[in-house]
Amino acid sequence: MPDFPLRLEPRAEPSRLMSYLSPLIAVALTLLVGLLLFSALGKDPIEGFRYFFINPVRTLYGLSELLLKATPLMMCAIGLAIGFRANVWNIGAEGQFVLGAIGASGAALYFSGSDSAMLLPAMVVAGALAGAAWAAIPALLKTQFNANEILVSLMLVYVAQLLVSWLVFGPWRDPYGFGFPQTEMFHDAALLPILLDGTRLSFAFVIALAMLALGYVFMHRSYTGFKMRVAGEAAAAARYAGFSAKRMIWIGLLCGGGAAGIAGMAEVAGPMGQLTDKVSLGYGFAAIIVAFVGRLNPVGILFASLLMALLFLGGEQVQQYMNLPSSISMVFQGMLLFFLLGSDVFINYRLRIGCAASV
Amino acid sequence: MDGNLITAILFATVVAGTPLIIVALGLLVNERAGVLNLGSEGMMAMGAVVAFAVTHHTGNPWLGALAGMAAGMSASLIFGVLTLTLQANQVASGLALAIFGVGLSAFIGKPYESVALQSVPAVRIPFIADIPIIGEALYNQQAMVYLSWALFWTVLWFLYRSRAGLVLRAVGESPASAHAIGHPVVLIRYLAVLFGGAMAGLGGAFLSVFYTPMWVEGMVAGRGWIALALVVFATWRPLRVMIGAYLFGGVMITQLFIQGSGLQIDFPAQFLSSLPYWATIIVLVVISRNANTIRLNSPASLGKPYRPEA
Numbered sequence: 001m002p003d004f005p006l007r008l009e010p011r012a013e014p015s016r017l018m019s020y021l022s023p024l025i026a027v028a029l030t031l032l033v034g035l036l037l038f039s040a041l042g043k044d045p046i047e048g049f050r051y052f053f054i055n056p057v058r059t060l061y062g063l064s065e066l067l068l069k070a071t072p073l074m075m076c077a078i079g080l081a082i083g084f085r086a087n088v089w090n091i092g093a094e095g096q097f098v099l100g101a102i103g104a105s106g107a108a109l110y111f112s113g114s115d116s117a118m119l120l121p122a123m124v125v126a127g128a129l130a131g132a133a134w135a136a137i138p139a140l141l142k143t144q145f146n147a148n149e150i151l152v153s154l155m156l157v158y159v160a161q162l163l164v165s166w167l168v169f170g171p172w173r174d175p176y177g178f179g180f181p182q183t184e185m186f187h188d189a190a191l192l193p194i195l196l197d198g199t200r201l202s203f204a205f206v207i208a209l210a211m212l213a214l215g216y217v218f219m220h221r222s223y224t225g226f227k228m229r230v231a232g233e234a235a236a237a238a239r240y241a242g243f244s245a246k247r248m249i250w251i252g253l254l255c256g257g258g259a260a261g262i263a264g265m266a267e268v269a270g271p272m273g274q275l276t277d278k279v280s281l282g283y284g285f286a287a288i289i290v291a292f293v294g295r296l297n298p299v300g301i302l303f304a305s306l307l308m309a310l311l312f313l314g315g316e317q318v319q320q321y322m323n324l325p326s327s328i329s330m331v332f333q334g335m336l337l338f339f340l341l342g343s344d345v346f347i348n349y350r351l352r353i354g355c356a357a358s359v
Numbered sequence: 360m361d362g363n364l365i366t367a368i369l370f371a372t373v374v375a376g377t378p379l380i381i382v383a384l385g386l387l388v389n390e391r392a393g394v395l396n397l398g399s400e401g402m403m404a405m406g407a408v409v410a411f412a413v414t415h416h417t418g419n420p421w422l423g424a425l426a427g428m429a430a431g432m433s434a435s436l437i438f439g440v441l442t443l444t445l446q447a448n449q450v451a452s453g454l455a456l457a458i459f460g461v462g463l464s465a466f467i468g469k470p471y472e473s474v475a476l477q478s479v480p481a482v483r484i485p486f487i488a489d490i491p492i493i494g495e496a497l498y499n500q501q502a503m504v505y506l507s508w509a510l511f512w513t514v515l516w517f518l519y520r521s522r523a524g525l526v527l528r529a530v531g532e533s534p535a536s537a538h539a540i541g542h543p544v545v546l547i548r549y550l551a552v553l554f555g556g557a558m559a560g561l562g563g564a565f566l567s568v569f570y571t572p573m574w575v576e577g578m579v580a581g582r583g584w585i586a587l588a589l590v591v592f593a594t595w596r597p598l599r600v601m602i603g604a605y606l607f608g609g610v611m612i613t614q615l616f617i618q619g620s621g622l623q624i625d626f627p628a629q630f631l632s633s634l635p636y637w638a639t640i641i642v643l644v645v646i647s648r649n650a651n652t653i654r655l656n657s658p659a660s661l662g663k664p665y666r667p668e669a
Contacts, residue, residue, distance in 0.1 A: 008445075008446075012509060068594075089450060091454065137640075141640070141643070141644050145644045145648045146648065146650050146653065147643040147647045148588075148591065148643060148647065150397065151587060151588045151591075151640075151643055152643060154581070155581070155588075155636040155637075155639050155640050156636070156640075158633065158636045159637065162629040162630070162632050162633045163629065163633075165629050166627045166628075169629075170627060174439045188628045206647060224654050252486055259369065286458075288454060289455075290512075292451060302402035305595075325466050325469035327463075327465035327576070328466050329462075330461065330463075330465065330466070331462045331463050331466050333458065333462065334455060334458045334459025335459065336465070337451075337454075337455040337458070337459070338455050338459065341441050341445070341447040341451055341452050341455060341567075342440075342445050345446055345447065348446070349590050
């Protein structure tokens with residue numbers, strides 16, 4: 001490259017400080033560009049900031065909604081992080097989420113006469129299995145036929161959406177639902193208990209926290225987790241040590257699929273209370289961003305999912321009060337990941353001003 | 360089957376394959392330079408919405424198409440800066456672009472969701488359009504269809520007959536060697552990424568302005584990802600991209616024809632609609648089954664960052 005006044009110079013070793021700072025820099029830059037965006041749209045940026053980031057969490061109810069939205073993100077992201085660490089790129093959490101919702105709904109509808117306390121656990125299992133089964137397709141095709149798991153898992157997102165649409169328009173449609181594409185409302189035994197009276201926050205949040213803890217133990221305290229990290233950071237070393245690459249792919253995808261499936265279960269047995277064709281609001285895709293912004297680390301994912309949940313809620317607020325499409329939250333989410341990837345460069349490089357001293 | 364139906368199916372197949380050709384050829388050049396941009400779905404969505412808006416305001420579909428290309432290029436520039444200048448991971452950056460582009464297009468497109476455009480008339484090529492059956496299907500088409508054929512010949516010539524194409528392929532195979540003999544690797548990769556973005560934008564513009572003259576959120580419907588799969592299926596060769604794109608066009612159209620034919624088959628419409636996605640998966644499996652096919656044909660440096668040593 002020609003002599004730039006600013007140059008990137010490789011660091012002797014990656015900066016630990018920067019790896020923690022980089023998400024904060026990304027958040028700050030996203031905020032800054034967000035304020036500019038509001039001004040460019042002819043809206044008061046301070047007002048926009050208030051609706052986006054303050055209003056949603058000013059009340060106890062708002063906070064409970066934040067945790068409610070963060071729940072599926074946390075669940076999907078921790079599963080994805082396990083795969084991402086081993087360079088297993090499961091991009092289809094959105095589809096696995098939908099399959100989990102279908103599996104859990106199937107259990108709820110099949111046992112619609114049951115009052116058993118075992119129904120909810122059965123729904124969790126059904127959701128996890130359905131999500132994992134959906135993720136098993138890319139795992140099988142990757143390990144047996146070397147087919148790219150990114151593209152296969154992504155194609156299955158579209159198939160999953162068509163599948164749920166068929167179910168709620170066809171065999172599972174509520175006969176008394178005025179023709180709406182939705183199942184009947186689940187009965188009480190198939191609904192997750194509410195944690196806080198007067199809110200929609202359910203027991204799913206506790207499950208999500210438990211999943212984060214489990215994820216931590218698996219990634220940082222187990223031998224398999226260690227092997228997967230080695231495979232991700234130094235593929236050659238993992239091969240030399242004889243770690244089975246196929247096993248990593250299976251574990252990575254099944255964890256991701258199972259976790260996303262549980263998230264789908266929590267959605268239908270929680271805030272929705274039924275299966276509809278709009279069961280996922282993009283949680284599976286947003287969880288990819290959560291996993292990266294959270295540094296593929298359970299504690300990081302906890303914070304990142306709260307932040308992304310805030311972006312979802314903020315989008316709803318500005319739609320309601322500032323007459324802007326709620327898809328603005330997707331714009332913010334995408335920007336956040338861009339800035340994160342950009343500022344991550346300073347983990348391995350430092351910025352030098354002036355020309356190279358000697359080459 | 361009577362001749363008219365064959366003509367109709369052939370016609371629709373060519374139209375459905377056209378955006379895939381345009382986008383996949385762009386990605387092919389992009390990947391031949393060693394850069395994997397997974398953001399094509401986002402770039403297509405950006406191209407589609409911007410082209411629609413510009414066509415709506417100016418009434419000129421060609422201005423719209425140009426604007427769509429510019430939108431795709433701007434989107435790909437973000438990707439370029441991240442991966443080529445800032446050395447970010449190409450997979451993650453591409454995914455970010457896919458999510459961002461789809462989101463931004465939904466945001467920009469909201470006011471245009473209930474707007475309709477006039478359809479662009481077809482261009483009939485004299486004499487050869489009179490050939491029975493195939494004439495009407497191939498030579499009484501949208502100008503963009505002819506453009507996609509021109510693009511194919513241009514890419515073919517560029518990659519295999521021009522010096523610049525040789526350099527581009529060298530950069531994709533071994534950036535270090537290309538750098539050592541004095542080629543500006545990063546610049547060439549930037550140009551390849553921008554070309555990929557422009558073509559993705561143009562493909563999106565074709566969808567929203569020429570194919571179905573309207574804008575709906577999510578209208579790209581996975582075509583950006585299918586185009587990525589097509590490049591793998593084509594083992595990074597332009598002719599196979601063409602063939603593959605029309606095969607996919609055929610799958611998309613056949614299911615529409617079955618759904619629209621009123622044939623009394625007891626098969627849910629959603630299952631038919633999922634056929635193109637299953638076809639993509641099957642195609643990937645068939646072509647990837649032999650690991651050597653992929654290893655020998657894919658550009659050697661695909662997806663790997665390269666930073667010139669001062």
